[in-house]
Amino acid sequence: MTEADFSENLSPEETHSQEGQNFRECLPEGGLHRPPQPEDPDYRCCRLCPRRCGADRYQKPGFCGMGTAPVLARAALHFWEEPCISGRGGSGAVFFSGCTLRCVYCQNYRLSHQSFGKAITNQQLSDIFLRLAAEGAENINLVTPTHFLPDVIRALDRVRHRLSIPVVMNCGGYERPETIRRLSGYVDVYLPDLKYKSPALSEAYSKAPDYFQQASEAIREMVRQAGVPDLEVPPEGETLKKGVIIRHMVLPSARKDSLALLSWMKEALPEHHFLLSLMSQYTPFYRAKEFHEIDRRVTSFEYDSVLKKALELDLRGYMQERTSAQEEYTPPFDLTGVP
Numbered sequence: 311m312t313e314a315d316f317s318e319n320l321s322p323e324e325t326h327s328q329e330g331q332n333f334r335e336c337l338p339e340g341g342l343h344r345p346p347q348p349e350d351p352d353y354r355c356c357r358l359c360p361r362r363c364g365a366d367r368y369q370k371p372g373f374c375g376m377g378t379a380p381v382l383a384r385a386a387l388h389f390w391e392e393p394c395i396s397g398r399g400g401s402g403a404v405f406f407s408g409c410t411l412r413c414v415y416c417q418n419y420r421l422s423h424q425s426f427g428k429a430i431t432n433q434q435l436s437d438i439f440l441r442l443a444a445e446g447a448e449n450i451n452l453v454t455p456t457h458f459l460p461d462v463i464r465a466l467d468r469v470r471h472r473l474s475i476p477v478v479m480n481c482g483g484y485e486r487p488e489t490i491r492r493l494s495g496y497v498d499v500y501l502p503d504l505k506y507k508s509p510a511l512s513e514a515y516s517k518a519p520d521y522f523q524q525a526s527e528a529i530r531e532m533v534r535q536a537g538v539p540d541l542e543v544p545p546e547g548e549t550l551k552k553g554v555i556i557r558h559m560v561l562p563s564a565r566k567d568s569l570a571l572l573s574w575m576k577e578a579l580p581e582h583h584f585l586l587s588l589m590s591q592y593t594p595f596y597r598a599k600e601f602h603e604i605d606r607r608v609t610s611f612e613y614d615s616v617l618k619k620a621l622e623l624d625l626r627g628y629m630q631e632r633t634s635a636q637e638e639y640t641p642p643f644d645l646t647g648v649p
């Protein structure tokens with residue numbers, strides 16, 4: 311297992327609390343809807359994610375909190391992903407607001423729970439992709455894009471013949487296989503979380519008792535689609551051209567669930583057809599303080615025992631240094647790069 315210490319690139323910025331910021335102040339600039347244009351059936355009765363809440367997003371947001379206009383909080387080079395995603399040039403990270411999971415401990419809660427961001431047009435999204443590529447991005451990194459995938463596909467359709475870098479889908483893992491199949495030919499690298507096996511945990515922290523059932527099927531589809539990881543190594547610089555990296559962040563008091571997930575990966579997925587990114591950075595953000603068992607960082611025992619299991623199972627990929635948990639990975643959500 312390759313060691314990856316992301317801590318060198320950490321930002322001390324954006325640690326300020328948003329508590330006290332009221333809902334109106336957190337609504338995206340430009341509102342939740344787009345200027346008149348042909349109606350999109352995906353948004354009229356939305357079933358893009360496993361919530362399948364059927365929201366008419368022209369009328370009101372669904373569970374994800376988003377209407378019909380893509381809302382971004384940041385679109386800029388990002389150096390804090392796994393080494394093969396950040397590469398030397400940085401990942402072209404496009405942070406979408408809203409979320410289909412909305413975990414109680416989310417470090418990006420300003421986006422996922424509070425809808426911070428600015429509404430843009432589809433054409434502007436295409437332009438952002440081209441600009442990031444021109445700035446030297448190693449890839450276009452779509453961060454939590456599920457609820458805007460029809461727009462992402464349209465934006466990519468417009469410019470992908472001019473993009474020579476991979477497109478990465480970076481998501482919480484709570485996806486419908488049907489939606490992932492629609493991304494075939496558009497996405498080269500999948501970067502899903504695999505957060506929980508236990509329905510009790512996923513219900514408690516993400517209101518999604520079917521999380522593992524949905525995520526496991528979606529990840530199978532991602533692995534089927536992307537195939538064996540295509541990793542370029544130095545001297546060109548370590549970059550992933552296609553493949554799947556499964557991220558798992560060890561949660562406090564949930565060590566056994568982590569071990570069960572590693573066993574599932576070993577048994578259910580074809581050997582060496584994915585990389586594992588084992589993360590130690592859990593920090594009790596947002597509403598975590600309401601759940602005493604997760605209102606702390608993970609202990610060395612918890613993380614090391616999960617890492618030991620990953621090594622025993624020969625699951626290859628990346629680990630985070632334990633010291634990283636003291637740091638802040640969240641970039642400043644200040645509309646950088648959002649027109």
Ligand code: SF4
Nearest residue numbers: 356359362363372374
């Ligand atoms: S993407 Fe949003 S509106 Fe659509 S089904 Fe999921 S939660 Fe509901």
